[in-house]
Amino acid sequence: xxxxxxxxxxxxxxxxxxxxxxxxxxxxxxxxxxxxxxxxxxxxxxxxxxxxxxxxxxxxxxxxxxxxxxxxxxxxxxxxxxxxxxxxxxxxxxxxxxxxxxxxxxxxxxxxxxxxxxxxxxxxxxxxxxxxxxxxxxxxxxxxxxxxxxxxxxxxxxxxxxxxxxxxxxxxxxxxxxxxxxxxxxxxxxxxxxxxxxxxxxxxxxxxxxxxxxxxxxxxxxxxxxxxxxxxxxxxxxxxxxxxxxxxxxxxxxxxxxxxxxxxxxxxxxxxxxxxxxxxxxxxxxxxxxxxxxxxxxxxxxxxxxxxxxxxxxxxxxxxxxxxxxxxxxxxxxxxxxxxxxxxxxxxxxxxxxxxxxxxxxxxxxxxxxxxxxxxxxxxxxxxxxxxxxxxxxxxxxxxxxxxxxxxxxxxxxxxxxxxxxxxxxxxxxxxxxxxxxxxxxxxxxxxxxxxxxxxxxxxxx
Amino acid sequence: xxxxxxxxxxxxxxxxxxxxxxxxxxxxxxxxxxxxxxxxxxxxxxxxxxxxxxxxxxxxxxxxxxxxxxxxxxxxxxxxxxxxxxxxxxxxxxxxxxxxxxxxxxxxxxxxxxxxxxxxxxxxxxxxxxxxxxxxxxxxxxxxxxxxxxxxxxxxxxxxxxxxxxxxxxxxxxxxxxxxxxxxxxxxxxxxxxxxxxxxxxxxxxxxxxxxxxxxxxxxxxxxxxxxxxxxxxxxxxxxxxxxxxxxxxxxxxxxxxxxxxxxxxxxxxxxxxxxxxxxxxxxxxxxxxxxxxxxxxxxxxxxxxxxxxxxxxxxxxxxxxxxxxxxxxxxxxxxxxxxxxxxxxxxxxxxxxxxxxxxxxxxxxxxxxxxxxxxxxxxxxxxxxxxxxxxxxxxxxxxxxxxxxxxxxxxxxxxxxxxxxxxxxxxxxxxxxxxxxxxxxxxxxxxxxxxxxxxxxxxxx
Numbered sequence: 001x002x003x004x005x006x007x008x009x010x011x012x013x014x015x016x017x018x019x020x021x022x023x024x025x026x027x028x029x030x031x032x033x034x035x036x037x038x039x040x041x042x043x044x045x046x047x048x049x050x051x052x053x054x055x056x057x058x059x060x061x062x063x064x065x066x067x068x069x070x071x072x073x074x075x076x077x078x079x080x081x082x083x084x085x086x087x088x089x090x091x092x093x094x095x096x097x098x099x100x101x102x103x104x105x106x107x108x109x110x111x112x113x114x115x116x117x118x119x120x121x122x123x124x125x126x127x128x129x130x131x132x133x134x135x136x137x138x139x140x141x142x143x144x145x146x147x148x149x150x151x152x153x154x155x156x157x158x159x160x161x162x163x164x165x166x167x168x169x170x171x172x173x174x175x176x177x178x179x180x181x182x183x184x185x186x187x188x189x190x191x192x193x194x195x196x197x198x199x200x201x202x203x204x205x206x207x208x209x210x211x212x213x214x215x216x217x218x219x220x221x222x223x224x225x226x227x228x229x230x231x232x233x234x235x236x237x238x239x240x241x242x243x244x245x246x247x248x249x250x251x252x253x254x255x256x257x258x259x260x261x262x263x264x265x266x267x268x269x270x271x272x273x274x275x276x277x278x279x280x281x282x283x284x285x286x287x288x289x290x291x292x293x294x295x296x297x298x299x300x301x302x303x304x305x306x307x308x309x310x311x312x313x314x315x316x317x318x319x320x321x322x323x324x325x326x327x328x329x330x331x332x333x334x335x336x337x338x339x340x341x342x343x344x345x346x347x348x349x350x351x352x353x354x355x356x357x358x359x360x361x362x363x364x365x366x367x368x369x370x371x372x373x374x375x376x377x378x379x380x381x382x383x384x385x386x387x388x389x390x391x392x393x394x395x396x397x398x399x400x401x402x403x404x405x406x407x408x409x410x411x412x413x414x415x416x417x418x419x420x421x422x423x424x425x426x427x428x429x430x431x432x433x434x435x436x437x438x439x440x441x442x443x444x445x446x447x448x449x450x451x452x453x454x455x456x457x458x459x460x461x462x
Numbered sequence: 463x464x465x466x467x468x469x470x471x472x473x474x475x476x477x478x479x480x481x482x483x484x485x486x487x488x489x490x491x492x493x494x495x496x497x498x499x500x501x502x503x504x505x506x507x508x509x510x511x512x513x514x515x516x517x518x519x520x521x522x523x524x525x526x527x528x529x530x531x532x533x534x535x536x537x538x539x540x541x542x543x544x545x546x547x548x549x550x551x552x553x554x555x556x557x558x559x560x561x562x563x564x565x566x567x568x569x570x571x572x573x574x575x576x577x578x579x580x581x582x583x584x585x586x587x588x589x590x591x592x593x594x595x596x597x598x599x600x601x602x603x604x605x606x607x608x609x610x611x612x613x614x615x616x617x618x619x620x621x622x623x624x625x626x627x628x629x630x631x632x633x634x635x636x637x638x639x640x641x642x643x644x645x646x647x648x649x650x651x652x653x654x655x656x657x658x659x660x661x662x663x664x665x666x667x668x669x670x671x672x673x674x675x676x677x678x679x680x681x682x683x684x685x686x687x688x689x690x691x692x693x694x695x696x697x698x699x700x701x702x703x704x705x706x707x708x709x710x711x712x713x714x715x716x717x718x719x720x721x722x723x724x725x726x727x728x729x730x731x732x733x734x735x736x737x738x739x740x741x742x743x744x745x746x747x748x749x750x751x752x753x754x755x756x757x758x759x760x761x762x763x764x765x766x767x768x769x770x771x772x773x774x775x776x777x778x779x780x781x782x783x784x785x786x787x788x789x790x791x792x793x794x795x796x797x798x799x800x801x802x803x804x805x806x807x808x809x810x811x812x813x814x815x816x817x818x819x820x821x822x823x824x825x826x827x828x829x830x831x832x833x834x835x836x837x838x839x840x841x842x843x844x845x846x847x848x849x850x851x852x853x854x855x856x857x858x859x860x861x862x863x864x865x866x867x868x869x870x871x872x873x874x875x876x877x878x879x880x881x882x883x884x885x886x887x888x889x890x891x892x893x894x895x896x897x898x899x900x901x902x903x904x905x906x907x908x909x910x911x912x913x914x915x916x917x918x919x920x921x922x923x924x
Binding site for chain 2: 023024025091094095098099102111112114115117119122123124126127129130131133134135136137138139140141142143173174175176177180184189190202205206208209237307311312313314315330331332334335336337338339341342343344345
């Protein structure tokens with residue numbers, strides 16, 4: 001039907017304007033040539049141009065053709081990727097769980113409940129901070145961030161087999177901002193980046209902001225499907241691969257030594273840089289293979305943060321990488337944020353990490369999670385919701401819903417009852433995980449969660 | 463000479479690879495066609511290609527031409543603009559002053575000394591924070607940032623004549639990150655942006671990271687030279703103008719009502735968005751015209767932070783703009799930082815701003831600065847260093863050095879004596895302010911500063 005072709009042409013023009021292939025005041029292709037190129041009739045082009053002129057996006061100059069109006073719509077992340085329903089937008093879970101009212105239940109969120117966190121240690125650190133030097137309370141931090149915290153991180157990393165000097169660590173405002181800086185450093189619009197399918201939804205949101213091509217590789221219980229990974233590297237020549245190797249989000253899977261080795265070999269062959277986001281590694285019962293350790297930080301960049309283990313309110317992440325990259329990242333963080341995290345926040349973290357209670361806190365959390373995973377998995381199975389894998393650690397269960405249920409619809413219905421869920425497709429670049437749902441076992445102690453789940457699943461079946 | 467032409471061709475290719483006009487594995491233009499286009503002999507192109515192949519940047523495939531190697535150098539901000547001497551790099555002052563050792567003197571830095579800051583109020587707020595709810599200590603913040611702080615900011619802004627709802631304000635990690643988010647939202651590589659000449663050096667560093675074309679307009683004692691501003695808008699069709707309208711950095715000048723009005727009229731005619739960075743407005747003795755107030759936040763985006771007035775260690779800035787822009791900026795901040803500033807930092811700022819001592823603190827600071835400006839100006843004039851303007855407020859004096867002295871050389875020599883200065887050209891996109899120097903009067907109480915200045919100026923004359 002002609003209307004559809006017109007709409008396609010209009011979309012094509014909008015797209016060119018939005019990605020600045022066509023810039024303000026530029027003349028649009030002539031009707032005849034564009035019709036030939038798009039393989040449509042000239043009248044379809046005339047129709048599309050007229051409608052776009054009606055929308056104020058382009059304008060006609062008599063005798064001279066059509067021109068892009070000088071008012072450009074600003075970047076709208078929602079339009080950069082395929083248009084998604086609001087419920088499966090990668091921002092859906094972030095927005096709903098960050099802005100949830102206090103009375104809401106959040107089995108879909110990505111952090112531990114406040115009463116699981118080491119608040120006494122944080123209160124103690126705040127009282128100590130109240131007695132700190134004027135300099136710490138009022139001055140900007142150094143460009144790499146607090147040296148004592150970097151030294152402590154270097155020791156933690158060497159325990160994992162990553163030999164590193166404190167100069168190779170830069171503190172960042174958050175784990176997410178750390179990855180963002182790396183993307184700004186390494187990527188240009190149009191580059192390709194490999195991510196897992198499924199993966200942490202915010203990787204997708206972040207990559208949209210960089211206007212890059214996203215290539216997804218299916219994630220298996222032992223890491224990315226290595227044959228598909230190899231194909232992706234040959235076909236798309238990506239610049240970067242972003243992953244969690246330990247307790248992968250959302251699946252809870254951990255990369256196997258064989259996969260880790262093959263993956264690094266392929267990355268070296270194709271000159272791909274790897275961002276290893278190890279935000280969940282402290283939740284492992286025992287250390288798994290680290291890409292950064294195997295590779296020696298040659299082509300792997302390690303990032304981390306303290307939001308899951310200590311406090312998400314203290315904003316601080318870090319980047320560990322080769323020295324010359326850190327130098328450039330320092331400039332980039334000065335240019336875009338005039339430095340890194342709050343010096344007070346770094347001092348607070350250093351205090352909490354080094355006061356002796358941290359190890360005990362993490363042991364307690366791992367034990368509690370170990371019990372909770374079993375307890376919640378049993379309760380979910382009673383609703384015919386089945387874990388895809390029983391993870392070795394962490395707080396996620398990646399589950400399949402009973403046949404015929406769409407997790408996005410279930411999540412929308414649950415939200416109306418004040419329960420925030422995390423439907424499968426927000427994690428899936430390929431959008432074929434509608435039957436999956438990610439549950440956070442630490443956020444499911446209130447029995448109302450299961451009551452609501454049961455109700456909305458029953459309604460969803462009708 | 464042939465060598466020069468070869469070098470030019472090599473630079474051209476490097477530039478195309480660096481800005482990804484040529485991508486990895488892409489074939490380079492044929493020798494014949496490229497020679498014709500560049501108006502050089504084919505042998506010059508052969509020579510350039512051979513040398514680049516020797517450097518490992520491109521490689522030859524026999525019988526098929528030259529190709530870009532698949533290893534690309536990552537983004538290096540230092541190479542994005544014209545190659546500058548390290549002493550006049552826009553990063554020079556940031557790096558030196560942020561990473562200065564405790565014993566160094568910093569008349570070139572951009573903030574007040576620790577003992578000028580309201581540290582008692584901050585200590586009190588930290589002690590209060592130590593008694594806060596678990597939620598505040600451990601959870602992520604809401605996507606727009608703490609509502610009480612946004613309400614308080616909305617009241618402050620309405621006192622300046624900017625009518626605004628708290629929903630139109632988003633808290634950001636810093637004032638710089640606020641501008642960075644706006645640039646990410648509004649700009650695409652290759653867009654043009656107008657800044658003042660001179661201007662805050664980090665505007666230049668930030669814009670380099672966005673790969674945009676920087677157009678500078680001379681700044682006068684009453685704001686940007688309005689005729690040159692008008693020309694820049696007609697000629698370059700910029701998307702954005704970034705400025706400080708009150709107590710402009712580095713000059714200390716303030717825009718006049720006439721200039722403000724004409725500037726807004728021109729911006730409307732050419733559909734230019736204005737970022738008004740009002741970080742120094744609290745230092746004014748009486749309010750000056752606000753672009754955001756005159757315009758009603760239609761095309762002006764107001765940004766600010768608390769780093770100059772309360773603490774640079776508490777990282778928090780804000781953006782005030784029209785509601786639909788704030789919505790998109792919220793998504794962008796979630797994607798790139800998983801939210802805004804630390805909720806603890808926002809709570810601390812709210813406490814300090816609302817505890818009654820803030821007004822008194824700022825009155826004291828303004829009075830002290832008023833005296834200091836006179837005292838330091840007198841001492842500088844004794845060295846034949848003359849303020850370009852005696853500012854109404856703030857801590858900067860933008861001065862000319864005696865004839866024949868180059869401020870970059872003076873700054874390098876002073877650094878060897880542990881004094882960080884801010885030479886004119888770091889502020890100047892046009893690089894013609896070698897005779898200027900910015901002094902921070904609040905950081906010049908130590909007489910060693912003047913002693914060093916005298917010594918290095920004497921040496922600089924020889």
